[in-house]
Amino acid sequence: MKKVSKLDEYLFDLNGYLIIKNALTKKELKDLNKILDKLKNLKNNEWAGYVHGHNYGGKEGLNLQQIYEAGKPFEKLIDHPSWINHMLHFVGGKGTFDHLHGPLFIDENFANIRGPGEAIGIHSGNPEGLQRNHYRYQNGKFHCSQVNILLALTNIGPGDGGTVIIPSSHKSNIRHPEFEKHSMKKGGKVSSAEK
Template structure:
């Protein structure tokens, strides 16, 4: 794969406006055709993994239920294309803008940001993820904040499509504007993420976000979201990288491998492990 030096694309005024208003933006063509093909080649190899199986440094696991499909945790360990996505020029400058670390402040003390979770997800017919976030979580990590002309969001997600996601494919669903809601959605209980097979279909105000291969949704985790149930045959293939301030820590009991840390350049290493040594000498 070619290693082109590409300048990170900054946030446009329209993206700032839309993100503030509705809580997400769609980045069309974020990955090139070549990158999508490289990602799919790896997903072809990993698609038969079983829950709790390790293959190399990738772990097949689901935290809330098998109806959410196969999660391939630590996908950034799997291949160069998934390493490139750590600081992909299509989104990294936008991500740091919404976290607020594109200017010097405490949130960037250890680096531009931290990826606290990364995985690919393969979903088949009947699978979906229920409704979550959107004010009901009350978690500081997932807050949306805009203050003094700056965004200070606790978590920005990049959800990237590796194949086309249209009607019946189990698209990601969001309730636009719900990142600012003060009231729990009255239908939340019907569709909430759970061990049962819930989905966001038919929830008032929720819309499906359709994607072409290589498109990505950048969204603040505070937005109420989940997915439609897949009704088509075949697979839905996505990845999710979650970014937050550099002082954060890992969401689950995974850590980047020494091999990954050694082969990454210093910019990427700082994003997957901002808390690396050297520490101050102990007395």
């Protein structure tokens, strides 16, 4: 299982997201896409077992709700070793009343299938605030009410309309873990810069 590094903590707190490279194997991707190929023609309000075809009535493509019900390859994503430690760490709650009911729960779990011109508009993060999106860092612990995993199961290129994530913070509660390595003594100079 991947461990949460000090740099992961810093970047999550600063930006509101992390990029975990090579989170899935080629076989896992192949198995997931094989299932999606069977479900991609599901219509709005149709069911395939316990997977529900859904959209908001516009040009947002197809959402396959409860996708973990589509088979073992999707079920394995629930507590995948590439990210489960990150989820537990950033949701936090260990030692609290809420944690007694289980460390995590699934609020929503779906796959999106979209074609050219299809998208869901910007959402979340409204100025009034939402309890489900609540975030704080207190006494050295993270408390994030909702952590999402976004996976690209196919290549997304320029013009494909991939998911856009806007960094959620312009500050950090945590000092960069390598801050001290890059200090300079009085009278020092910078002798080179890298691109």
